[in-house]
Amino acid sequence: MFSVRRFAAVVVKEFVQMRRDRLTFAMMVGIPIVQLVLFGFAINSDPKSLPTAVLANDNSAFSRSLVRAMENTGYFRVVAVVDKEADIRQMLREGAVQFAVTIPADFSRDVQRGARPRVLVEADATDPAATSNALGALKELQSLALRHDLKGSLAALQGAPPPFEIIIHRAYNPEGITQYNIVPALIGVILTMTMVIMTALAVTREIERGTMENLLSMPVRPAEVLLGKILPYSAVGGVQVVIVMAAARLIFDVPFVGNLWLFGALVVVFVMTNLALGLMFSTVARNQLQAMQMAIFFFLPSILLSGFMFPYRGMPAWAQALGEILPLTHFLRITRGILLKGSGWRDIAPEVWPLLAFFAVVLLIAMRRYRQTLD
Amino acid sequence: MTAEHGTDLAISVRGLSKSFDRKTVLQGFGIDVERGAIYGFLGPNGSGKTTTIRMLCGLLRPDAGSGTCLGYDVIRETAAIKRRVGYMTQRFSLYEDLSIRENLDFVARIYGVKKPRQVVRETLDRLGLTSRQRQLAGHLSGGWKQRLALAASVMHKPELLLLDEPTAGVDPSARREFWDNIHELAETGVTVLVSTHYMDEAERCHRIAYLAYGHLLARGTVAEVVASSGLSTWVVEGAPNGLAVEMRGMPGVDSVAAFGRRLHVSGRDGARLAGAMTAIQQRGLAAHETVPSLEDVFIRLMSEQPGGNA
Numbered sequence: 001m002f003s004v005r006r007f008a009a010v011v012v013k014e015f016v017q018m019r020r021d022r023l024t025f026a027m028m029v030g031i032p033i034v035q036l037v038l039f040g041f042a043i044n045s046d047p048k049s050l051p052t053a054v055l056a057n058d059n060s061a062f063s064r065s066l067v068r069a070m071e072n073t074g075y076f077r078v079v080a081v082v083d084k085e086a087d088i089r090q091m092l093r094e095g096a097v098q099f100a101v102t103i104p105a106d107f108s109r110d111v112q113r114g115a116r117p118r119v120l121v122e123a124d125a126t127d128p129a130a131t132s133n134a135l136g137a138l139k140e141l142q143s144l145a146l147r148h149d150l151k152g153s154l155a156a157l158q159g160a161p162p163p164f165e166i167i168i169h170r171a172y173n174p175e176g177i178t179q180y181n182i183v184p185a186l187i188g189v190i191l192t193m194t195m196v197i198m199t200a201l202a203v204t205r206e207i208e209r210g211t212m213e214n215l216l217s218m219p220v221r222p223a224e225v226l227l228g229k230i231l232p233y234s235a236v237g238g239v240q241v242v243i244v245m246a247a248a249r250l251i252f253d254v255p256f257v258g259n260l261w262l263f264g265a266l267v268v269v270f271v272m273t274n275l276a277l278g279l280m281f282s283t284v285a286r287n288q289l290q291a292m293q294m295a296i297f298f299f300l301p302s303i304l305l306s307g308f309m310f311p312y313r314g315m316p317a318w319a320q321a322l323g324e325i326l327p328l329t330h331f332l333r334i335t336r337g338i339l340l341k342g343s344g345w346r347d348i349a350p351e352v353w354p355l356l357a358f359f360a361v362v363l364l365i366a367m368r369r370y371r372q373t374l375d
Numbered sequence: 376m377t378a379e380h381g382t383d384l385a386i387s388v389r390g391l392s393k394s395f396d397r398k399t400v401l402q403g404f405g406i407d408v409e410r411g412a413i414y415g416f417l418g419p420n421g422s423g424k425t426t427t428i429r430m431l432c433g434l435l436r437p438d439a440g441s442g443t444c445l446g447y448d449v450i451r452e453t454a455a456i457k458r459r460v461g462y463m464t465q466r467f468s469l470y471e472d473l474s475i476r477e478n479l480d481f482v483a484r485i486y487g488v489k490k491p492r493q494v495v496r497e498t499l500d501r502l503g504l505t506s507r508q509r510q511l512a513g514h515l516s517g518g519w520k521q522r523l524a525l526a527a528s529v530m531h532k533p534e535l536l537l538l539d540e541p542t543a544g545v546d547p548s549a550r551r552e553f554w555d556n557i558h559e560l561a562e563t564g565v566t567v568l569v570s571t572h573y574m575d576e577a578e579r580c581h582r583i584a585y586l587a588y589g590h591l592l593a594r595g596t597v598a599e600v601v602a603s604s605g606l607s608t609w610v611v612e613g614a615p616n617g618l619a620v621e622m623r624g625m626p627g628v629d630s631v632a633a634f635g636r637r638l639h640v641s642g643r644d645g646a647r648l649a650g651a652m653t654a655i656q657q658r659g660l661a662a663h664e665t666v667p668s669l670e671d672v673f674i675r676l677m678s679e680q681p682g683g684n685a
Contacts, residue, residue: 214468217432218485219457372453374434 023286027293038319039304046133047314049077050098055088056081060108062149066119066164069145070101075134092171094347095333098124098131098313111146111163112154118165125170126336127181130311138166172340180255183248184339185308187241187267188331192274192302193295195237199278200291202229203370208287213374222370226363230275237271258338262345266338266352270331273359277327280362283369302328330355385410385535385566386431388442388449393426393435400426402589404440408568408582410534413561415580416570419677422586424570425465428537431568432462445534458486461528465539467520469527471513475504478512479527486531498526518549525553529560536560538569542576554579574670583669585676592676601667606675607645608667609652611638611660618660625651630674641671 018025052070056063070076076099082088088100102120104110110117121138123131142162150157157163173180206212215225248254278295285291303309305323312323323329330351337343337351386408393401401423408414416424429435431444433453441448447455469478479498483491499505502522512523521541528536538557542550554576557567561581569580577583577597584594593600611618619631619638627647632639642648652662 209471210464210466210468211470212468213434213464213466214462216434217457217460217462217464218482219454219487220485372433373436374429375436 021287021289023290024293027290027297031293031297035300038301038322042305042315042319042322043310044314044316045129045310047130047311048074050075050130050134050313051079051096052076052099052101053080053082053088053091053097054078055083055085055100055102057083057105058103058107058109062108062111062146063103065149066103066107066141066145067101069141070138073134073137073141075137076101092122092124093337093341093343094350095124095337099134107164111150111157114157114163116161116163116165118167120167120169122169122171125173125176126340127307127311128170128173128176128178129181130313131170132176135168135170138168142166172336179252180340181336183244183252183254184335185332187244187248188270188306188328188335189303189308190240190244191237191267191271191331192328193299194240195233195271195274196278196281196298197292197295198233198236199229199275200281200285200295201288202233203279203282204285204288204291216372216374222367222372226279226366226370230272230279233275233278234268234271237267237275241267241271254339256339257342259344263335263338266331266334266348266355269352269355269359270327270334273327273355273362276359276363276366280366280369283366283371302326305329307332324354325358327355327358383410384408384443385412386414386442386444386568388431388444389440391427391430391437391440391442393423393430393438400589401430404586404589404591405442406584406591406594408566410566411561411564412581413557413567413569413579415577415583416568416586417572417577417583417673418570418586418592419588421588423589424586425539427586428462428539428568428570431456432460432537433457434462458531459534461531461533461536463524463528463536463538463541465543467512467524469512469520469524471511473512474509475499475512475515475523476508478523479530482527483530488531494530498530502526517544518546521545521549521553525556529565533565535566535568538567540570540572542571542573550576574668574673577669585673587677593672597669601669601672604667604672604675605643606641606667606672607643607648608639608641608665608671609648609662610665611640611652611655611662612636613661614638622651622655625654627651630671630678632671632674639665639668639671641667641675643675 054067056067067078071078079097080091085102088102091097092100100122102122104117104119107117107119121135123135125131142165143158146163147158150163170176206215249256277298281291281294285294301322305315305319306312306326306328307323308328312320312329315323333351334348337348341347384407386406389405391401391404392399404423404427416427418424426435430437431449433449433456436450441450443449444456445459449456470481473481476495476499479495480491483495488494499508504523512520515523525541542553545553550573557569558579561567569576571577580597582594582596583600585592585600593603595603613636614633619633622628622631622638622640627642627644628640628651629642630640640648640652649664655662
């Protein structure tokens with residue numbers, strides 16, 4: 001027979017225990033609020049004001065009108081006007097800009113002659129979602145951009161066919177295949193999830209099982225314990241990387257343009273960063289449940305604010321600043337850079353320093369928090 | 376410092392104090408333990424025994440006080456102390472998900488034992504666990520866990536062994552064997568500090584200290600502690616039901632403990648207690664004076680303490 005009194009006794013006991021674990025309780029209430037505010041305002045799947053570089057070989061009223069018209073769509077924000085082709089390529093490869101617009105020499109003259117010059121818009125299409133809406137807006141510009149300039153005798157050039165043509169080139173991922181972006185990025189996501197959780201449990205498990213007392217009574221130093229705990233999980237991370245990479249190549253046909261060794265070295269850096277973070281959680285949390293909650297609390301912004309799930313450039317500045325702290329943000333750029341763009345060390349170095357800084361800070365906190373006594 | 380390492384005191388501490396969350400657990404504690412001695416640590420639950428042991432091996436930092444353990448400073452030289460001390464925790468703290476052998480291997484390597492494989496093999500042989508070495512430590516019974524934990528804590532040949540209630544929950548024959556082991560170790564010059572709740576174990580120690588509510592109440596050999604208690608104890612044979620309760624209210628009687636039909640009646644005022652016992656004898660009951668047992672003494676000590684539960 002189901003006894004309501006016995007059932008009630010269990011319910012009351014569970015509530016009492018829930019309330020005892022203050023941190024867990026605070027997190028249960030606090031996490032949804034933080035997430036709601038954070039993600040509700042930050043996430044935007046229609047990114048606007050994307051950084052654009054213009055190579056203006058023809059400095060004329062027409063080309064200025066074109067640039068202004070692009071900005072007026074709201075999707076393009078011109079951050080640089082350059083005059084060397086090499087510069088504009090480099091900016092695109094570094095990821096400094098999302099679009100590179102090349103206005104040909106004699107653009108103005110050819111428009112007036114009705115020669116229909118071609119304007120090249122190159123998009124960094126490693127993440128197709130980030131550029132698709134912006135590229136869609138370009139089509140209309142062909143007929144509308146020069147509307148105010150083509151007056152009087154030139155009015156006849158308006159209408160079909162448009163006075164100039166915009167050629168779109170989706171660089172690094174010409175067919176806009178989503179998998180090219182998602183599959184390599186999953187390496188980072190999988191590593192973030194497993195590495196952080198596994199190590200977050202590593203120290204708290206010793207405390208919960210009572211083995212910490214024995215460990216601390218023995219002549220073993222904190223660095224020996226912490227590094228000793230990190231290494232085996234790094235090996236697990238290595239196996240995960242190999243599995244995902246093999247699948248990316250064999251099942252999803254994801255290209256690998258860049259240097260494998262450079263990528264391997266940076267994977268190691270990323271894995272160490274996540275393990276150090278897990279250890280830090282481990283030294284802060286009082287039990288395995290708390291450690292787990294911290295890991296999840298970290299994991300959610302990692303996938304939502306890093307540019308994995310939603311375009312990074314679609315987020316407001318404060319959310320981008322937050323995303324800039326997360327290791328996954330930088331690792332995603334590194335992965336896309338090396339795999340799809342063939343970036344070298346010089347191109348991605350700006351993404352490596354933040355990773356190393358994160359690693360150093362987190363490991364330092366872990367070392368300081370790790371106690372050699374039971375106090 | 377080196378000169379001190381040769382002293383014949385394994386432990387010498389003064390004024391150790393420790394509190395957690397503003398609750399004082401230990402107050403101005405001091406003892407001297409000679410090398411090669413088996414020192415018993417007694418006292419009710421929460422009296423500070425575990426805290427003291429943890430401070431001696433560097434697991435806790437004292438709030439106040441000073442002293443040496445094996446000649447090393449208990450506050451500044453904990454690393455050196457840890458290498459020379461074997462510590463057996465109250466709760467089994469080896470890895471339950473490692474096998475017996477894997478646990479011993481791990482401990483031997485952490486202590487940097489020379490020829491770890493050989494030491495582990497010998498340890499397994501001595502324990503009689505060679506055939507079960509692959510079994511998970513978590514699957515062992517309480518008695519075997521305790522034997523394994525002791526074996527693990529002496530592999531590096533410590534000079535001092537700290538045992539925190541090592542025989543709690545262990546059957547009498549395993550306890551007997553355990554204490555034989557302890558005496559053998561002491562004969563080889565190892566100093567042993569052991570906390571216990573069992574009076575028979577206390578009597579197997581060379582010296583004992585009685586701790587209650589963070590204060591050291593008595594110390595010395597068992598005979599000294601008993602003698603210094605100033606307690607008189609009488610035995611009443613064939614006591615009928617209800618007599619124990621009745622006697623608790625009699626003048627001079629501080630405590631009555633029943634052992635079947637035999638009662639142990641104790642009091643600090645020997646003359647008044649003798650008077651009460653005369654009245655009992657007049658009822659035709661057999662009563663005679665005896666030497667107080669350690670338990671009588673401890674129950675007496677416990678009841679004198681503020682907040683005591685006797």
